[in-house]
Amino acid sequence: MTVAATFLAGAKSRLLPATIPFRFFAAAAGFQVLMWLALTLNSGEVTGFRGGVGPVLAAIHLLTLGVLAMTAIGASAQLLPVATRRPLAAFWPIKLVSWLVIPGTAALALAMYTLQTTIMIPAAIATTAGLLVFTALLGDNLRRAGSLPVVAAYGWAALAALVLLVGLGVALALDYEIALLPDHANVALAHLILGGFGFMGLLALGFSHVLIPMFALAAAPARRSSLIGFFLAVSAVMVGALGALAGSAAMLTLGALVGLGACGLHLWLMHAVLKSGMRKRLGLSFVLIRVAWLILPTTLIVGIAVLYGLAGPNGSTLFGFLLVGGWLLTFLLGVLQRILPFLASMHATRPAGSGPPLTSELAASELLKLHSICHLAALGLITVSIALDLTWLAAIGGAIGLVGSGAFAWFTATITRRAVATHR
Amino acid sequence: MLKRRIVTRAGTVQGARIWRTADAVHVDLRGLDPPAPMVQILHIIDEGEIGAVLVAHLDREPVFLYPELDDRGWHHEIVALSYGEAGRVDEVKLRMTRAET
Numbered sequence: 001m002t003v004a005a006t007f008l009a010g011a012k013s014r015l016l017p018a019t020i021p022f023r024f025f026a027a028a029a030g031f032q033v034l035m036w037l038a039l040t041l042n043s044g045e046v047t048g049f050r051g052g053v054g055p056v057l058a059a060i061h062l063l064t065l066g067v068l069a070m071t072a073i074g075a076s077a078q079l080l081p082v083a084t085r086r087p088l089a090a091f092w093p094i095k096l097v098s099w100l101v102i103p104g105t106a107a108l109a110l111a112m113y114t115l116q117t118t119i120m121i122p123a124a125i126a127t128t129a130g131l132l133v134f135t136a137l138l139g140d141n142l143r144r145a146g147s148l149p150v151v152a153a154y155g156w157a158a159l160a161a162l163v164l165l166v167g168l169g170v171a172l173a174l175d176y177e178i179a180l181l182p183d184h185a186n187v188a189l190a191h192l193i194l195g196g197f198g199f200m201g202l203l204a205l206g207f208s209h210v211l212i213p214m215f216a217l218a219a220a221p222a223r224r225s226s227l228i229g230f231f232l233a234v235s236a237v238m239v240g241a242l243g244a245l246a247g248s249a250a251m252l253t254l255g256a257l258v259g260l261g262a263c264g265l266h267l268w269l270m271h272a273v274l275k276s277g278m279r280k281r282l283g284l285s286f287v288l289i290r291v292a293w294l295i296l297p298t299t300l301i302v303g304i305a306v307l308y309g310l311a312g313p314n315g316s317t318l319f320g321f322l323l324v325g326g327w328l329l330t331f332l333l334g335v336l337q338r339i340l341p342f343l344a345s346m347h348a349t350r351p352a353g354s355g356p357p358l359t360s361e362l363a364a365s366e367l368l369k370l371h372s373i374c375h376l377a378a379l380g381l382i383t384v385s386i387a388l389d390l391t392w393l394a395a396i397g398g399a400i401g402l403v404g405s406g407a408f409a410w411f412t413a414t415i416t417r418r419a420v421a422t423h424r
Numbered sequence: 425m426l427k428r429r430i431v432t433r434a435g436t437v438q439g440a441r442i443w444r445t446a447d448a449v450h451v452d453l454r455g456l457d458p459p460a461p462m463v464q465i466l467h468i469i470d471e472g473e474i475g476a477v478l479v480a481h482l483d484r485e486p487v488f489l490y491p492e493l494d495d496r497g498w499h500h501e502i503v504a505l506s507y508g509e510a511g512r513v514d515e516v517k518l519r520m521t522r523a524e525t
Contacts, residue, residue, distance in 0.1 A: 082487050148457060214459035214488060217466055278467060345491040 016078055016087075018347040018419040020094055024074030025340060027102045029412035031066025031109075032405040035059050036378070038113065040398030044391045046382070049317050051188055053120070053176060058113035063324055065105040065127060068200050071332050073097060073134055075207070078343065080141040093137055100130030117176045124173040128166045135159050150226040154206020157234045161198025164241070165191060183247065190244035196323040197259065198237045204331055205233055205266055212270055215286070215338055216277030221269040229269065232262035249307045256300045256307075263297045284372045288334030291376060295326035318386045326379060333375060333408070337368050340415060347419035367411040374404025440464050448477035454515065455483065462489040465520070469496060476522040479503070485516050497523045 039046055042055035049056045077094050081087050088094060104127035111119035142155045168191040175181045213220045220226075236259035243251025270293065274282075299322040305311035306319050381397030384390070441452040451468060453461035461482050466489070468474055480486075485502070493500050504517035 082485070210458055214462065217459075217463050219460055219463065220457060278463065278470065342488060342491050345494065346487060 016081065016094075017091070018343075018416075020091065020098075021074040021078040021343065022347075022416045022419055023098050023102070024070045024077070025336070026412055026416050027098075027105075028067045028070040028074070028336075029405075029409040031062045031070065031105065033402065033409050034109070035062035035066065036398055036402040036405045038062060038109075039382075040395060040402050043385075043395035043398050046394045046398070047314055047317065047386045047389050047391055049320075051185060053112050053115055053117065055113050058109040060320070060324065061105070061112060062109045063329060064195055064200070065101070066109065068324070068328055068332060069131070070101070070105070071336060072200065072203050073101065075335075075339065076134075076138055076141075076203075079207075079210075080138070088137070093133055097130045097134045097137070100126050100133065104130055117173075120173050121177065124170055128170055131162060131166050135162055148210070150209045150220075150223060150230065151206045153227065153230050154202050154209075154233075157230070157237075158199050158202040158206065161194045161202060161237060165194040165199050168194065186244055186247050190241045192320060192323070193237065193240045193244055193255075196328060197233075197240065200328050202233060202237065204328065205229070205262075207335075208266070208270060211335060211339070212289075213273050213277070215279070216274050216282065217279045218273045218277035221273060225265065225269055229262055229265040232258055232265060236262055252307055253304055256304045259300050260297055263300065267293055267297075283338075284369060285334045285337035288330050288337065288372055288375065291379075292327050292331035292334060295322055295330060299323045299327055312387065314386045314389055318383065321382060321386055325382070330375065330379065333371070337372070340412065341365075344415035344419045365411055367407040367414075371404045371408040371411070374400050374407065378404065442468075448479045448519070449474040450479045450481065452481040454481055458484070458486075459488070462486050462492070465489060466492055466496075469493075469498065469520070478520045480518045480520070482516045482518060483514065486518065493520060499523055 038055050038059040042059070045054065045056050051057070077088075104123050107119060107123035108127055111117070111123055138155065139159055142152050142159070168187055171181060172184065172187060172191060175184055175187075181187050209220055209226055212218075236255050238255075239251055239258060240255030243249075243253075243255050299319065302311055302315065302319045302322055306315040309315075311318060378397045378401030381393055381400065385393035385397055440456075443450050449468075451464065453464055456464070461480070461484075465478070465480055465486070468478060485505075490500055498520050500518055500520045502516060503519045504515070506515045
């Protein structure tokens with residue numbers, strides 16, 4: 001083998017086989033379709049949802065576990081070994097995560113949809129086991145991320161939130177069978193805060209410190225300001241989760257106010273990144289990201305309004321929808337629309353006599369445009385339907401979201417096939 | 425000249441050392457956190473004053489740079505790679521060449 005060939009082999013080994021990250025991205029795209037389908041078919045229950053097992057809870061978990069967590073796992077598995085400069089020691093642990101979490105999530109959502117609590121518990125345990133393996137893998141990688149202190153700090157805090165989140169999740173699932181919790185609603189709210197603002201929210205904020213500068217071609221935000229934002233964000237999640245468990249409106253309010261401070265600082269840092277970036281035309285994916293940034297503080301304000309009875313009869317439903325369907329899903333879809341063409345371009349085969357498919361060509365797909373437009377329309381319609389308690393509008397919003405998610409799934413399937421074909 | 429322009433440009437990170445050899449412009453981006461190395465390389469390329477060959481000295485492989493290079497019509501090749509403790513990559517030397525039109 002020549003010296004050059006040795007180098008190329010080494011370079012290839014640092015990229016995970018495409019089947020690993022893309023199985024999570026493909027699953028996320030599929031679960032998004034199922035989520036919108038569940039919401040559309042059960043739109044009558046969406047606007048006034050107050051918790052409890054059923055189709056809406058199934059849709060929520062298709063979104064949180066199926067789309068959000070699945071994307072986070074795929075992106076972390078792909079990005080962190082590159083950032084830490086050391087490939088995964090073995091591929092089987094991350095494959096094990098997929099074998100547990102993907103069918104586990106599907107079974108959990110099916111059990112919730114069909115009210116089969118006996119299936120729900122083993123499905124929750126399988127999903128939890130997968131998430132714990134992922135926690136160990138991510139922790140091992142973060143331990144070596146010495147040159148990325150801000151991302152690592154957010155990552156560790158997200159992992160701590162994940163451990164608490166899955167613990168409460170299993171307790172909630174068991175509570176349907178053996179009634180072990182003193183106040184199911186308080187624990188469910190803590191579960192939502194730890195999942196939405198804790199695990200997924202902190203990961204989103206942390207990865208933003210690398211991804212947004214990378215997309216905009218700008219320097220990362222100043223480390224000191226970023227770390228102040230990190231401490232504010234973590235404090236907000238801790239105070240909010242404790243407030244939920246204690247049923248304390250004062251602590252929840254304090255958590256939301258500190259969260260608004262963290263959010264304001266984060267958005268200011270991201271604004272500075274975009275302003276100084278070399279790339280000014282950021283495309284439709286950044287429309288989604290900017291909308292998500294607007295929804296994040298709105299969610300916290302709605303949360304405070306709910307605490308003081310100022311958000312109307314469906315205020316708590318609106319809060320939950322804005323958190324997971326508004327801020328998190330919209331942000332993540334914006335990032336995915338940007339990063340999937342990148343990854344596909346890196347993995348795809350080179351046709352004879354030409355280069356790989358260009359990122360800009362893949363990102364300009366009409367399917368992605370359709371997805372963005374449908375997602376934003378569905379988001380707006382469902383928000384209004386919850387605020388005004390209009391179930392027919394929720395049905396229209398759900399159907400539009402379903403069309404958009406179908407377009408995204410088609411796009412994901414197409415580039416997954418191209419990327420995976422290289423490794424066969 | 426190149427160094428001064430890069431260092432003073434708003435939004436870029438200081439610390440890039442640049443020099444010329446007979447066949448290429450070299451830039452040393454070791455010690456910079458991601459995504460600064462990628463941003464610096466693209467900034468240098470987009471300035472359009474470095475000729476056809478740029479060699480970057482990095483402490484990790486900039487995998488997300490490659491699609492950006494492809495989009496700009498530049499080829500890339502890892503010409504040297506050294507490993508440190510426990511198989512961790514310590515230095516990457518990346519040679520980038522402008523595609524002939």
